[in-house]
């Protein structure tokens with residue numbers, strides 16, 4: 001069975017920790033954890049089942065102020081890959097108390113970029129807004145989050161159950 005490629009960044013923070021939880025929830029042996037640091041479009045192409053893990057670290061995550069982040073460097077690679085025939089799931093770290101008007105925006109930016117490259121890309125396991133408090137988010141499509149929002153800053157106690165429920169949906173969507 002082909003493995004899942006879980007591309008995450010940055011390393012050693014909340015995204016990394018949650019990436020390990022997602023890997024464990026899906027099945028350690030089924031998921032390759034790949035840091036976006038030094039990964040390229042060719043690495044994305046190796047997988048038919050892909051999970052992207054990203055954090056929102058600014059209104060414009062990959063603008064000049066944040067151009068040195070792992071994801072800012074990886075983002076151009078996203079645009080170089082072809083997602084036709086692939087299944088993709090996204091999770092995003094955010095902070096709903098300090099940034100209620102921009103909650104997990106980076107997930108939405110990533111979703112839009114993938115869709116602009118491959119309009120037919122299957123982005124699976126959207127998440128209901130119920131249970132989340134926020135004012136606005138660029139990560140909403142048809143009133144659902146395009147992936148799983150996780151708030152390790154103010155709701156860490158909810159992370160494990162959120163990851164478990166979402167991982168089950170991802171597994172089903174990936175046919176695992």
Ligand SMILES: Cc1cc2nc3c(=O)[nH]c(=O)nc-3n(C[C@H](O)[C@H](O)[C@H](O)COP(=O)(O)O)c2cc1C
Nearest residue numbers: 013014015055056057058093094095099102103104
């Ligand atoms: C400078 C800065 C800007 C942030 N901006 C946002 C934001 O616009 N929206 C949001 O939901 N979270 C925002 N956050 C919260 C982070 O996404 C959150 O702390 C996340 O867990 C960081 O994960 P990481 O350490 O793995 O990158 C911001 C954090 C920082 C430090």
